[in-house]
Structures are given as structure tokens and as C-alpha cells.
Amino acid sequence: MLKVENLYKRFNLEAGFFAREERYVYAVNGVSFSVGDQEIYGLVGESGCGKTTTARTIVQMYKPDAGSIHFTEQGGKTYNVHSLGRSELAELRGKIKYVFQDPARSLNPRMTILEILTAGYRYSPYWPGPKQALEEAKAVMVDVGLQASDLDRRPADFSGGQRQRISIARALMVKPELLICDEVVSALDVSIQGQILNLLLRLKEEYKLSMLFIAHDLAVVSYISDRIGVMYRGLMMEEATARELTARPLHPYTRHLYAAIPQITLQNDAARTATRRFREVPDPTRPPVEIDETIFERKSPLAKAVAMLEVAPGHLVSPYFADPV
Ligand SMILES: Nc1ncnc2c1ncn2[C@@H]1O[C@H](COP(=O)(O)OP(=O)(O)OP(=O)(O)O)[C@@H](O)[C@H]1O
Ligand SMILES: [Mg+2]
Known part of the structure; x- marks a missing residue:
């Protein structure tokens, strides 16, 4: 129903008194996922990892720097979210609704x-x-x-x-x-x-709703979601069904998030040591991985895709910030 492909979004920080040069916040760096009809897809990750930016791009509050978003309604009609005519735009606004954090x-x-x-x-x-x-x-x-x-x-x-x-x-x-x-x-x-x-x-x-359910709390996301995508520094780290992810979290960042839930303890030394790497707050103006900066000038939808490895059917793990799988 919703297909997000290779989405990039960075924000320009105006040069100011403390920073002479123009800088960028790399909020979303090549994110892909899809939400099925009547599926609940959970997007989880720590504060600042780009969840809200991804969601706001889907509802056209932001324009993506690269990548594409398609929405297929239950009747079968597909909308290319960022190139719509006026009447289609109004139609789509009724199909996708955003519920905010702070009522x-x-x-x-x-x-x-x-x-x-x-x-x-x-x-x-x-x-x-x-x-x-x-x-x-x-x-x-x-x-x-x-x-x-x-x-x-x-x-x-x-x-x-x-x-x-x-x-x-x-x-x-x-x-x-x-x-x-x-x-x-x-x-x-x-x-x-x-x-x-x-x-x-x-x-x-x-x-008969589909949902993109965003939260930083993995316990909450695991409870409600059918499938889960784990985000870190604007990248997708792992994706699997909620059941599979809970039973077999593979990426060290996912394990770090599970270790942060008081009730769930992983019986695994590797999991405990892996978390150390993710404790510091990352600097969002430093891209997490090497990014081809020309995509921001060209505004081209053709940036190199950030791929994950499929380690089991439907279970995807990122090679970034990971151990050999
Ligand atoms: N309009 C903006 N201008 C500049 N930077 C922004 C803007 N919106 C978000 N950012 C930056 O982009 C990064 C991602 O922010 P985002 O709000 O998407 O994170 P999040 O995952 O939703 O975090 P949280 O869990 O705290 O809501 C952050 O570093 C944030 O400071
Ligand atoms: Mg947010």
C-alpha cells in the first residue's frame, strides 16, 4: 500500500555566529520500506534517527532530496506522492492521515x-x-x-x-x-x-486501516506491529516481523534497543558488549556513512540504494554498524 524507496532528506543549517560555514543535518540517508494493506509497520529508533522526517516526507510536509514514495489505495489506484495534480493531492490527503505526538x-x-x-x-x-x-x-x-x-x-x-x-x-x-x-x-x-x-x-x-506506527520504545512497537523496521542515524538497520525480531534480533543496534527495555534481557554476552557502541549521541551533521553529495544538487531520484542483506525470508539486516553475520 505504501512503498518508500531509497529516501534521502537533509536539512540546511544556516550559517550563523557560531558556525561560519553552511552545514547540513543528514536526517534520512537512503531509507526503503513498505507497508502492506491492513498491516501495522512499526518504525523504531532513538530520538533524532529520522523517524518523524520520514513520516513528514510521506505526508508531503517535506520534499525528499532523492527517492520515491508511492501509495496504492485499496481500490487499486497508485499515487506517486511527490508528483500529483491538485485534485489527486486533495484525494490523497483524505487517504493518509497523520496523528501527532502531542495532542x-x-x-x-x-x-x-x-x-x-x-x-x-x-x-x-x-x-x-x-x-x-x-x-x-x-x-x-x-x-x-x-x-x-x-x-x-x-x-x-x-x-x-x-x-x-x-x-x-x-x-x-x-x-x-x-x-x-x-x-x-x-x-x-x-x-x-x-x-x-x-x-x-x-x-x-x-x-480496515494500514498503519505506520512510529515510536522510540521497542516494547511498544513490538506489541502493536506486524513488521518492524529499526532505524539508526537515518539508515535502516534491520527489518523483520515483530515475532522474528523479538526472537532473533541480529543487528547489534537492535540488540542495543532490546537491552534498553528493562523486562527483556538478552542471554547473550555479545548483546551486552554491542550496546556500548551505541551509547554516545551521534553528531547528525556528520553523515553516518559515505553519501554521494551530488544527489542533493541534482535532486535526482537515482541515488545509490542502501541495501540490507536478507538473512532469512523477510528478515533484513544492514551491513552498517554491524558485526559479520
Ligand atoms: N526542520 C528541521 N530543520 C533542521 N533539522 C531538523 C529538522 N527536522 C528535524 N531535524 C533534524 O533531523 C534529525 C532527525 O529528526 P527527526 O525529528 O526525524 O527524528 P526522530 O527520529 O523523529 O526523533 P524523536 O524520537 O526525538 O521524535 C535530527 O537531528 C533533527 O535535529
Ligand atoms: Mg519524532
Whole structure:
């Protein structure tokens, strides 16, 4: 349904008082993955590894420097996400919805919940008129575990977990096919996290959704995802089904992430020593691997692909930052 191929994105840091020369942050350095129809694909990695940049590029908040993104809707039509006409763009905006990390900031405090749910919908090609939209809003509220009578209230009246449910309800109003959830449970305490994860799993079935589920917490990602991609410094380090990755993490960075979860301890000395290498915070202005800088000038989609090795069916491991496999 979603196919991201060889994506590159770097940010220009303006020269300033402390740095005379122009510098770049290498945020995404040749990332490829795909999300199947009604699949939950988890993207995991430490803060700053490029997860949000990848997601924002998918929803066209950023233009990629190289690479391509294709989206195939359930009806079979394929969109090349970064070369769309005006009407296709509006169509696609209804198919892919982004749920943000911080519900407190993404919900306008002055609007009622009904206004919040219908604000974007109103200008989409799918708007059914105010009467029908109100009925849909009531139904969506119930679907996310809130009440239809909550529609007149304002965000301040709700707890953090309830606000996250409102953000999810807003995304569901247009009946999207792909939901991008970027750190949607990171700001919530553990018991509420579980409720929201279970809600997403139920909604996935009811709304026949695919999901790109982004989080830095591997325990959370392993719980909800069908397949997982592990990112480090803008590169994909390993990809496998959640079950396979949990049972047999191969890349030292993946093992480092597992070792950071208190409940899961790997019975393996190699795993413990491997983690040392990933403790320091990397400098994002230094590319993690050698990058052909000409791709940024040419804006060509033809950068060299960053390949992983397939060590078992569907289990991919990066040769970078790795030990011989
Ligand atoms: N608009 C921007 N301008 C300059 N640098 C940016 C911008 N957005 C992100 N970056 C940098 O790109 C890198 C990747 O950031 P990104 O937000 O994608 O990471 P992330 O994996 O989502 O992290 P987190 O888990 O903290 O949300 C970071 O070094 C960040 O500082
Ligand atoms: Mg992020």
C-alpha cells in the first residue's frame, strides 16, 4: 500500500555566529520500506534517527532530496506522492492521515470537539454536508471510546489519554486507509498507553486501516506491529516481523534497543558488549556513512540504494554498524 524507496532528506543549517560555514543535518540517508494493506509497520529508533522526517516526507510536509514514495489505495489506484495534480493531492490527503505526538498542542483549545473533528474534513472532497458529518462525528466518538455528548466540549475538559482519542477520531473522520501514528503514546503513562494501543488494534480491524506506527520504545512497537523496521542515524538497520525480531534480533543496534527495555534481557554476552557502541549521541551533521553529495544538487531520484542483506525470508539486516553475520 505504501512503498518508500531509497529516501534521502537533509536539512540546511544556516550559517550563523557560531558556525561560519553552511552545514547540513543528514536526517534520512537512503531509507526503503513498505507497508502492506491492513498491516501495522512499526518504525523504531532513538530520538533524532529520522523517524518523524520520514513520516513528514510521506505526508508531503517535506520534499525528499532523492527517492520515491508511492501509495496504492485499496481500490487499486497508485499515487506517486511527490508528483500529483491538485485534485489527486486533495484525494490523497483524505487517504493518509497523520496523528501527532502531542495532542495538547495539536488540538485548538478554542474549538469544540465537533469543530475540531470537522475542520479539515469540511474542505476535503469527501465532505458530506453538516448534517451527515454530525452523525459521522457522533459515531466516530463512540468508536474511540468517548461519548457523542462530548462533541460540545473543548480540549481542556479532557485528560491526556482522552485527547489522544480525540486526535485519533479526527484522523478517522475522512475514513483514511493509512494512519501514520507518530509517538502517539509517548506522552502517556503506561496503563493509558496500553488502552490506546488496544484501541488502535481494534480500529485497525473496524476501519480496515494500514498503519505506520512510529515510536522510540521497542516494547511498544513490538506489541502493536506486524513488521518492524529499526532505524539508526537515518539508515535502516534491520527489518523483520515483530515475532522474528523479538526472537532473533541480529543487528547489534537492535540488540542495543532490546537491552534498553528493562523486562527483556538478552542471554547473550555479545548483546551486552554491542550496546556500548551505541551509547554516545551521534553528531547528525556528520553523515553516518559515505553519501554521494551530488544527489542533493541534482535532486535526482537515482541515488545509490542502501541495501540490507536478507538473512532469512523477510528478515533484513544492514551491513552498517554491524558485526559479520
Ligand atoms: N526542520 C528541521 N530543520 C533542521 N533539522 C531538523 C529538522 N527536522 C528535524 N531535524 C533534524 O533531523 C534529525 C532527525 O529528526 P527527526 O525529528 O526525524 O527524528 P526522530 O527520529 O523523529 O526523533 P524523536 O524520537 O526525538 O521524535 C535530527 O537531528 C533533527 O535535529
Ligand atoms: Mg519524532
